[in-house]
Amino acid sequence: MAEPVATPPPAARTDRSPWNWLLVIPIVLPLLVPIYNHVAPRLNGFPLFYWLQLAFIFVGVATTTLVYRMTARPATPVDSAAPAAAPAAEDSDE
Amino acid sequence: MSDHITEIIVFAVLFLLVSGMGFVAARWRAPKDMAHLDEWGLGGRSFGGWITWFLIGGDLYTAYTFVAVPALIFGAGAAGFFAVPYTVVIYPMFFLVLIRLWSVSHRHGFVTPADFVRTRFGSPTLALLVAITGIVATMPYIALQLIGIESVLKTMGVTGDSMIARHLPIIIAFAILAAYTYQSGLRAPALIAFVKDTLIYIVIIVAVLYLPYKLGGWGSIFDAADKKFQASAAPGDGIILNANNQVQYITLAVGSALALFLYPHSITGILASKNRNVIKRNMSALPAYSLLLGLIALLGYMAISAGVKPLPGTKVGSLDSNTVVPLLFDQQFPSWFAGVAFAAIGIGALVPAAIMSIAAANLFTRNIYKEYIKPDATNAQEASVSKIASLVVKLGAVAFIVFLDPQFSIDLQLIGGVVILQTGPAVALGLYTRWMHRGALIAGWAAGMALALWMLWDIPNAATKRAHFGGSAFPLKDFGFDTPKTIYVGFVAVAVNLLVAVIVTVILRAAKTPDGIDGTTPDDYFADEGDARLEKSRVTPAAVTSST
Numbered sequence: 204m205a206e207p208v209a210t211p212p213p214a215a216r217t218d219r220s221p222w223n224w225l226l227v228i229p230i231v232l233p234l235l236v237p238i239y240n241h242v243a244p245r246l247n248g249f250p251l252f253y254w255l256q257l258a259f260i261f262v263g264v265a266t267t268t269l270v271y272r273m274t275a276r277p278a279t280p281v282d283s284a285a286p287a288a289a290p291a292a293e294d295s296d297e
Numbered sequence: 298m299s300d301h302i303t304e305i306i307v308f309a310v311l312f313l314l315v316s317g318m319g320f321v322a323a324r325w326r327a328p329k330d331m332a333h334l335d336e337w338g339l340g341g342r343s344f345g346g347w348i349t350w351f352l353i354g355g356d357l358y359t360a361y362t363f364v365a366v367p368a369l370i371f372g373a374g375a376a377g378f379f380a381v382p383y384t385v386v387i388y389p390m391f392f393l394v395l396i397r398l399w400s401v402s403h404r405h406g407f408v409t410p411a412d413f414v415r416t417r418f419g420s421p422t423l424a425l426l427v428a429i430t431g432i433v434a435t436m437p438y439i440a441l442q443l444i445g446i447e448s449v450l451k452t453m454g455v456t457g458d459s460m461i462a463r464h465l466p467i468i469i470a471f472a473i474l475a476a477y478t479y480q481s482g483l484r485a486p487a488l489i490a491f492v493k494d495t496l497i498y499i500v501i502i503v504a505v506l507y508l509p510y511k512l513g514g515w516g517s518i519f520d521a522a523d524k525k526f527q528a529s530a531a532p533g534d535g536i537i538l539n540a541n542n543q544v545q546y547i548t549l550a551v552g553s554a555l556a557l558f559l560y561p562h563s564i565t566g567i568l569a570s571k572n573r574n575v576i577k578r579n580m581s582a583l584p585a586y587s588l589l590l591g592l593i594a595l596l597g598y599m600a601i602s603a604g605v606k607p608l609p610g611t612k613v614g615s616l617d618s619n620t621v622v623p624l625l626f627d628q629q630f631p632s633w634f635a636g637v638a639f640a641a642i643g644i645g646a647l648v649p650a651a652i653m654s655i656a657a658a659n660l661f662t663r664n665i666y667k668e669y670i671k672p673d674a675t676n677a678q679e680a681s682v683s684k685i686a687s688l689v690v691k692l693g694a695v696a697f698i699v700f701l702d703p704q705f706s707i708d709l710q711l712i713g714g715v716v717i718l719q720t721g722p723a724v725a726l727g728l729y730t731r732w733m734h735r736g737a738l739i740a741g742w743a744a745g746m747a748l749a750l751w752m753l754w755d756i757p758n759a760a761t762k763r764a765h766f767g768g769s770a771f772p773l774k775d776f777g778f779d780t781p782k783t784i785y786v787g788f789v790a791v792a793v794n795l796l797v798a799v800i801v802t803v804i805l806r807a808a809k810t811p812d813g814i815d816g817t818t819p820d821d822y823f824a825d826e827g828d829a830r831l832e833k834s835r836v837t838p839a840a841v842t843s844s845t
Contacts, residue, residue, distance in 0.1 A: 248515030
């Protein structure tokens, strides 16, 4: 999984991470028509076709959130050994 | 008209309020110098998570979508629900792609996808093709936003019968939009998006709680739809998919997802954000709009259950199914609330229309004007050319609606989605690999375009009795397969595009054809806020821009 390129400072950066593979789930799931192309079981009146596909939205949110959390870069590159508070900066807006 | 008076007043008040905001937006987060494309066209490249969420949400989920998707569900049932898988797969698919695009654009000051292609492949010609494809795909999309507004105005009865009376309200609305976009640039839709989306969320939450209660519950809504489709003669409809439209369903979902982030206006929204984390977080936050869209789609079934009859279309005997949702609100809610819903749709059209016109204007300025007309244009000149171009683009969109059959805009938008996909190999794959030859990308683009146009031309539509451009579902039997199944045109065309690009690359490499210079370095694709920019200096010297 190591990035082969070794560019000059500040150390070679990369977006690679095993966590990224989780993103495959919400891409593949909605394409498997046979698993949701049914009326039964109904949920609160919704045929399976509708409630299951709406549920996939939450699968998408969960996986992208997880991947973001696990791969978030510290606010400054690793080598600058910033104080421990660095990752918290990402949640502040404006 | 008088029975709609409350709706009209509520609509007009909200519309004017938002227009005022559009003008004030120029002073919101005001820059030192507005005469720069980064400011006018990208809002200073400084938007944080919340603004980006509203902006991109308002940009991707347009008023036309909110009107057309339920109309499709109303008419065809389950097939129209493709909008949900479409907007589920799109975010994980682009999660890693868009941050690379953002980084390289941040480093090099790119404003458009064509800027990237030019520097990456050293080919102004390929960049020009990407720019023209973008403009051609965007224009009818803007026109469709007008159709969204018109469906609301029609329901309120404010459109007359003569050509002028029918279009006057739209022309006024667009003139106001054009004026504040000219003045405030991307800041206008960014600020308005807050109001628009707040209204939409309120309206839809109320609608999906109240309407099922009023119509006897979700179960009976779906049952009513099922009954309608059982009774209809059309073979493709129903509340679930049948054996023949499943391939179309998923290829349309994937193809549309691939296309959406290739549209110039989506990329404008992405490039306006201030860093990579804003984009990544939005990939998990934007699906809130997908849920909204899924619920809006089901308004189509509620309309069936409530017995809504669409208003007549422009041609005698035709029906305008886009009026289904406005009519549902008109019939089921008190008129003041219907007015709010109509305003949400009307304002909802302004946000994407503004961003689209800005994106198209930027393409013209950067990849046609600066490239071919005035290479030494200053930043201020770029900004003023873009401002004027945005007016021309909107004028063009209004002309589409006033002088041509609206069906023509719908056809063009359908074509637009398919043609914008043809820029994918250069723009999206180009972010990952420089392996493909610029000449091969041009060849692939041409092959994909030609095939796409032929396929779309070949598709008839039984319901509207049209022999050509009847939809995007291509019957596989026309390829010689013995099957009634259909497939999404864009999917096939982009696959052929890629195949041609690969084959021609191998040939051109074997023939040692010059390949141009890659103006980017691997580290550019990981740059983040705080990393130095290569300010405005063209990385590729003019001398290396050869004929390709």
